[in-house]
Amino acid sequence: MHSTLQLTVIGKVFNPNKGKVLSLNRDLDRYVECVRWYLSFKPTSRGKLHKDAYEKAKERFDLKTALIQSARDKAVEIYKSFEKVKGKDSEIHLRRCCMRFDERSFKFVKVGKGLTPYWLHLSLSGAYGRTAFPIVFGERKELIEEALDGEYSIKSIEMKKRKGEWYVHFNLSRGVGMPDTPDTVIGIDRGEKNFAVAVGIQKGSPNKPRKGMFWSGAEIKALKGKYHHIRRSLGRKKLPQEIKKIKGKLSRKTDQLLHKLANGIVAYASQFENPVIALEDLTHIRNQFRKKKNGKRLNRRMNSLPFRKLQDYIEYKALKEGIPVEYIDPKNTTKECHRCGTINNVGYHRNYWCPNCGLTYDRDLNASINIAQRITSSLGWGTRECPEQPNEVSVAKT
Numbered sequence: 001m002h003s004t005l006q007l008t009v010i011g012k013v014f015n016p017n018k019g020k021v022l023s024l025n026r027d028l029d030r031y032v033e034c035v036r037w038y039l040s041f042k043p044t045s046r047g048k049l050h051k052d053a054y055e056k057a058k059e060r061f062d063l064k065t066a067l068i069q070s071a072r073d074k075a076v077e078i079y080k081s082f083e084k085v086k087g088k089d090s091e092i093h094l095r096r097c098c099m100r101f102d103e104r105s106f107k108f109v110k111v112g113k114g115l116t117p118y119w120l121h122l123s124l125s126g127a128y129g130r131t132a133f134p135i136v137f138g139e140r141k142e143l144i145e146e147a148l149d150g151e152y153s154i155k156s157i158e159m160k161k162r163k164g165e166w167y168v169h170f171n172l173s174r175g176v177g178m179p180d181t182p183d184t185v186i187g188i189d190r191g192e193k194n195f196a197v198a199v200g201i202q203k204g205s206p207n208k209p210r211k212g213m214f215w216s217g218a219e220i221k222a223l224k225g226k227y228h229h230i231r232r233s234l235g236r237k238k239l240p241q242e243i244k245k246i247k248g249k250l251s252r253k254t255d256q257l258l259h260k261l262a263n264g265i266v267a268y269a270s271q272f273e274n275p276v277i278a279l280e281d282l283t284h285i286r287n288q289f290r291k292k293k294n295g296k297r298l299n300r301r302m303n304s305l306p307f308r309k310l311q312d313y314i315e316y317k318a319l320k321e322g323i324p325v326e327y328i329d330p331k332n333t334t335k336e337c338h339r340c341g342t343i344n345n346v347g348y349h350r351n352y353w354c355p356n357c358g359l360t361y362d363r364d365l366n367a368s369i370n371i372a373q374r375i376t377s378s379l380g381w382g383t384r385e386c387p388e389q390p391n392e393v394s395v396a397k398t
């Protein structure tokens with residue numbers, strides 16, 4: 001099995017000369033016009049849109065062919081996602097979008113001279129060759145270096161204009177080998193009390209959950225509390241700039257802690273043979289929530305703590321190690337008894353108790369076993385039949 005690891009690195013166009021910026025601005029205007037025009041066809045299929053409009057688009061818009069094609073694909077993407085949300089017959093008013101260049105229309109190189117060694121060459125209209133732009137990087141520069149060394153391929157870039165400045169989003173990807181069938185399923189529950197709880201279920205002994213592990217997330221929660229406190233006192237003194245500074249500082253610190261936690265979870269998974277990580281599908285939670293079916297708890301879970309970010313980090317780090325991540329429907333993962341399958345009301349008790357079979361268990365550990373079992377049952381690893389307590393349980397302070 002193969003999977004693709006994808007990530008984005010953002011660079012900034014650094015001190016470009018005026019003429020070059022003018023041609024970039026001009027192409028952006030034409031590109032947005034072109035996407036708008038394509039959108040007027042209400043396109044749902046790339047092939048059909050190409051047949052209906054491509055030749056006309058080439059006459060109509062003075063852009064390089066690669067850009068006209070990218071505008072076409074972008075229009076289909078925008079229309080499809082828009083249609084999903086708003087329904088078929090609504091009109092789209094596209095205010096702006098970014099310009100995508102594919103492999104044919106850009107070249108990214110490192111040459112060791114001047115203020116920055118990174119140069120992006122773009123095929124723009126009206127120019128014979130490519131136009132070169134100097135690029136600088138902040139975060140994730142090491143990934144760009146890895147891409148230049150061939151560890152990632154840069155399949156496309158997006159040119160984005162924000163407040164008069166130009167930014168480049170590099171879309172990096174690489175193939176990762178994955179085991180065909182897992183031998184262990186790692187269930188991860190995320191919650192407010194324990195930020196994350198993991199448990200491993202192995203193929204040979206599906207009824208013996210292994211090595212439960214708790215991450216309280218105390219430091220992350222403390223930072224969150226600290227921020228609210230400072231924010232309130234600065235808010236009273238009307239110091240928005242200070243708030244911004246503090247916010248940036250604390251979110252960087254939170255990020256560090258989230259990376260550490262995600263590393264811990266992936267290291268936990270790596271100790272097992274051929275693991276797969278099972279997580280609750282949070283978009284699912286959010287969508288369900290939109291239907292107002294879910295209670296306050298899920299709402300809080302969605303909003304108060306950075307679960308989504310943690311998920312992204314886990315997924316990225318796991319893929320890098322060749323560990324697949326699967327998402328499951330979060331319905332009843334907290335309420336279900338992992339031993340007999342009965343759905344019980346749990347309220348706010350920390351301990352889970354099942355009146356049907358008498359199981360008493362840590363609530364979050366019960367949930368993470370349920371999460372893992374969603375996958376193990378689809379793999380046909382036997383039934384519930386009285387799973388035992390995990391043989392070892394440890395707690396990480398992160």
Ligand SMILES: [Zn+2]
Pocket residue numbers: 337338339340341342354355356357358359
């Ligand atoms: Zn039970």
